[in-house]
Amino acid sequence: MIKGRKEEIRKLQEFVSSDARVLMMYGRVGIGKTALLKEFLKKQSGMYYNAYSTTAKRQKAYLSKAFGSKEELSLEELLQKMTLQAKDQSFVFVIDSYGAFVKSEPAFAKKLHDFVKEKWAVTNLKLILCEDSYLNATKMMISPGALWQDFDPVCMELKPLYYYESQLFFKDALPEEKVFYYGITGGIPALLCNLEDSVEDSVKKLYLSENEPAYLPEKIFGTELREMSYYNSLLETLASGKNRVNQISEEVEKPKDVVVPYLTTLMNIGAVKKENPITEPNNRKKTRYSISNIADVFWYSYVVPFMDEYYSDARGDILEKHILGKNEKFLQRCFVAMCKDYLWNRSNAKELDFHIDEIGSWWENDDEKRTTAGFDLVALGEQNGESAILFARCFYQDNKVDMRDLKKLIDLTKHAKSEENTYYVIFSKSGFASNAITAASAIKNIITITLDDVCAWNQK
Numbered sequence: 001m002i003k004g005r006k007e008e009i010r011k012l013q014e015f016v017s018s019d020a021r022v023l024m025m026y027g028r029v030g031i032g033k034t035a036l037l038k039e040f041l042k043k044q045s046g047m048y049y050n051a052y053s054t055t056a057k058r059q060k061a062y063l064s065k066a067f068g069s070k071e072e073l074s075l076e077e078l079l080q081k082m083t084l085q086a087k088d089q090s091f092v093f094v095i096d097s098y099g100a101f102v103k104s105e106p107a108f109a110k111k112l113h114d115f116v117k118e119k120w121a122v123t124n125l126k127l128i129l130c131e132d133s134y135l136n137a138t139k140m141m142i143s144p145g146a147l148w149q150d151f152d153p154v155c156m157e158l159k160p161l162y163y164y165e166s167q168l169f170f171k172d173a174l175p176e177e178k179v180f181y182y183g184i185t186g187g188i189p190a191l192l193c194n195l196e197d198s199v200e201d202s203v204k205k206l207y208l209s210e211n212e213p214a215y216l217p218e219k220i221f222g223t224e225l226r227e228m229s230y231y232n233s234l235l236e237t238l239a240s241g242k243n244r245v246n247q248i249s250e251e252v253e254k255p256k257d258v259v260v261p262y263l264t265t266l267m268n269i270g271a272v273k274k275e276n277p278i279t280e281p282n283n284r285k286k287t288r289y290s291i292s293n294i295a296d297v298f299w300y301s302y303v304v305p306f307m308d309e310y311y312s313d314a315r316g317d318i319l320e321k322h323i324l325g326k327n328e329k330f331l332q333r334c335f336v337a338m339c340k341d342y343l344w345n346r347s348n349a350k351e352l353d354f355h356i357d358e359i360g361s362w363w364e365n366d367d368e369k370r371t372t373a374g375f376d377l378v379a380l381g382e383q384n385g386e387s388a389i390l391f392a393r394c395f396y397q398d399n400k401v402d403m404r405d406l407k408k409l410i411d412l413t414k415h416a417k418s419e420e421n422t423y424y425v426i427f428s429k430s431g432f433a434s435n436a437i438t439a440a441s442a443i444k445n446i447i448t449i450t451l452d453d454v455c456a457w458n459q460k
Helices: 006-017 033-041 056-067 075-085 098-104 107-119 134-142 147-151 163-169 175-185 199-207 217-222 228-239 245-252 256-268 294-302 304-310 315-323 328-348 403-416 434-442 451-456
Strands: 022-026 046-050 091-096 125-131 154-157 272-275 288-291 355-366 371-383 386-395 421-428 446-450
Touching (some): 006 033, 022 033, 046 056, 075 107, 107 147, 163 175, 163 328, 175 451, 217 294, 228 288, 294 315, 294 328, 371 403, 386 403, 421 451, 446 451
Parallel strands (some): 022 125, 046 091, 386 421
Antiparallel strands (some): 272 288, 355 371, 371 386
16 A cells, blocks of 8 residues: 555646547656556556566567466467456556667557557557656657657656655654654655654665665666766756856856856756746746756755765764754755645645745845845735735744744735745744734734644644
8 A cells, every 4th residue: 555646646647538649657766666656556457567677579479478378479469368358347457667678679669659549449448568767758759750749758757755744654653753754755665664763764775775775866867868967067066056057157166158058957757857937937047957856856965965974984974974963954955845735735735825836935035145035935816816825934943933023024024025925934843922812813914833833734
């Protein structure tokens, strides 16, 4: 039984009951594609086949065996038998590691495509193709020139679990431990399934084991990219907080017109995302880049800068010397992600006074001082049929939030030039001073939320 993925299972069920015939699923290694598909097939007639990198002859032998045939069948024979077997019922044929299937014999793709088009048009048979590589998925399944595009396939990128799904794996942890657990796993099921009873032991197992772990970011990205030395340098720069093209260019000592294509490639494989302030989506002067997954941020922030120690007898010392007690910025980012999930879920549960349509952030740059100021989260939506906006700051600090912090938040909203109904939300790890509590209770549109509140929501 997998944890979470209710929405993804619902989408798969919708696909089976729809007129669509082909679904493309893709996502990074360890994201849980195989587990999801196997779980789905427990309640759905179908056949699951995980292709192996081998010759065409061996591929046909494995496929025939998976189908239950005692003799080796050609692809056409197998598909014909499958069609006859499933002619009066809904049936799903899943090919996992589709890239390996195609590479064993390029003609397989065309044969499969033509059979689905000609023979399955009037049946209840469906095809799901699954792939780890973003670049392979784009080339073979998604791009305008891909073979399968004439089916108008359903495309489904499997993404990391959100916080409230992730915490099912560590629901008995203390609130501050939950922040750390979520950060070092980034909602990636393969990492979540390997957590230990303590944060320290989990970090050692996931990132500092003598037997180099299988799901390290650069191992995964390395299957997609060449020149990993330069990509690693870019990712380490982004993890350090330098997120504008001019800053990145300066740090990696490459011109902007070289940096941007590399960033675009990292975006194409889901490693990096490009952002603009939510109220200024077309303001190119404010564009910034960041690493998509917080677990990758952890690796490039706390391990990669100390690779000399990682590849020496001092690997075990990295935890004590560079991670524990020196991770405030990282945990702040984790807390923001948790707060974002909290707002989304409470809005969807209709527990807020307004409905959220979109969540992002907002910032302004001071080029002279080379600083950035803004809000951790900004949500756009509506209240009683009128547009509304929510400004949020997330404080992951030992001190309680006081009235001065509330005032700074309200003053900063003036720079965003918003005329909608406005709400202010303050998230705090350590709670609130009495003056902040008094102010929030007196002003209707100020909401205060603690880390304990975030972790306790939706607990069962």
